[in-house]
Amino acid sequence: MKPIFKAHDLSFEEMIDEATIHARVQEMGTQLQELYFDKNPLFIGVLNGAFLFAADLIRAFESPCEIDFVRMSSYKGLRSTGQVTITLESKIEIKGRHLIIVEDIVDTGNTLYAFCQDIEKQEPASVAIATLLIKPEAVQHNLKVDFVGFEIPPKFVIGCGLDYNEQGRHLRGIYQLITSIF
Ligand code: IMP
Numbered sequence: 001m002k003p004i005f006k007a008h009d010l011s012f013e014e015m016i017d018e019a020t021i022h023a024r025v026q027e028m029g030t031q032l033q034e035l036y037f038d039k040n041p042l043f044i045g046v047l048n049g050a051f052l053f054a055a056d057l058i059r060a061f062e063s064p065c066e067i068d069f070v071r072m073s074s075y076k077g078l079r080s081t082g083q084v085t086i087t088l089e090s091k092i093e094i095k096g097r098h099l100i101i102v103e104d105i106v107d108t109g110n111t112l113y114a115f116c117q118d119i120e121k122q123e124p125a126s127v128a129i130a131t132l133l134i135k136p137e138a139v140q141h142n143l144k145v146d147f148v149g150f151e152i153p154p155k156f157v158i159g160c161g162l163d164y165n166e167q168g169r170h171l172r173g174i175y176q177l178i179t180s181i182f
Helices: 018-036 051-060 110-120
Strands: 004-007 010-016 042-047 066-076 079-088 098-106 126-134 147-151 174-177
Touching: 018 051, 018 098, 018 126, 018 147, 042 051, 042 110, 051 066, 051 098, 066 110, 079 110, 098 110, 110 126
Parallel strands: 042 066, 042 098, 098 126, 126 147
Antiparallel strands: 004 010, 010 174, 066 079
């Protein structure tokens, strides 16, 4: 039986286990290492959800790099509100830097689309997106996502930094919402 986690009023069951996630994040780190080892890239993690993935990813990247975080939000409970708010901006100079934006999940793509448009104005040398998860069926923008951990169906998930009303971020696996048939 798959592990179950209860958060608030809802139940979630494991979709991707810790070992599988760990192995994939190591692979992504190695791939980034091959491309960016001499570029001192600036990783920009999107808070709160990407804090764990960003930490694991830069530890799998074994060359000089820097990290900063921004905070954006578009989700309330189980749904995207469609409006993206950037509440914490990176203080590091971005002009001329090789950026790797680190997201926990790309769902509609609203958050990253808005952020990338904003960041391009600051003339970085390059911009790449690395996400742990993507829901390809939900993406609504022509967004180039360069590094993807796992493609998942359009289900609501928690774990590895992702939450349901702040619960479940600590889970080492990815857990999907169990939808009742009644
Ligand atoms: P997007 O702007 O619709 O792509 O959504 C991006 C943000 O919404 C992510 O960074 C998450 O914080 C949140 N989000 C999207 N899907 C989920 C989910 O299945 N579980 C938890 N949070 C999610």
